[in-house]
Amino acid sequence: MYLATLVVFFAVAIWLEIKFHIHLYKTRKERILITLIFFVIGVGWDSISTINKTWIYPGNGLVGIWIGVLPLEEYLFSLVVPFWILTFYKVLEAKFMAGDGERK
Numbered sequence: 001m002y003l004a005t006l007v008v009f010f011a012v013a014i015w016l017e018i019k020f021h022i023h024l025y026k027t028r029k030e031r032i033l034i035t036l037i038f039f040v041i042g043v044g045w046d047s048i049s050t051i052n053k054t055w056i057y058p059g060n061g062l063v064g065i066w067i068g069v070l071p072l073e074e075y076l077f078s079l080v081v082p083f084w085i086l087t088f089y090k091v092l093e094a095k096f097m098a099g100d101g102e103r104k
Contacts, residue, residue: 001061002061002062002063002071002073003062003063003072003073003076006073006076006077006080006081009080009081009084010080010083010084012084013080013083013084013087013088016087016088016091017087020090020091020094022087022090022091022094024083024086024087024090035079035082035083038078038079038082039075039078039079041078042074042077042078042081042082043070043074043075043078046070046074046077046078047068047069047070050069050070051069057070057071057074
């Protein structure tokens with residue numbers, strides 16, 4: 001179930017990016033660097049929290065593939081959710097800033 005939710009979030013972000021002609025990054029290098037930063041922070045945060053037993057993953061709704069101390073879905077979460085949030089923010093920015101003359 002967790003994986004399906006991430007797939008839906010990713011699909012919605014892609015759809016929003018296409019529908020509203022959103023460009024989150026200026027270059028491929030920028031896209032890779034920013035994605036890598038989000039990924040390292042997310043995986044690091046989740047790993048520390050899992051090791052300290054702040055967060056647990058009981059297995060219900062997980063695919064069952066573990067990499068280190070985290071399930072596969074957590075790695076995907078660190079990639080998909082920041083992309084979704086940035087895309088959604090850019091859509092809102094475009095909608096609300098369209099009449100202000102501040103839009104670039």
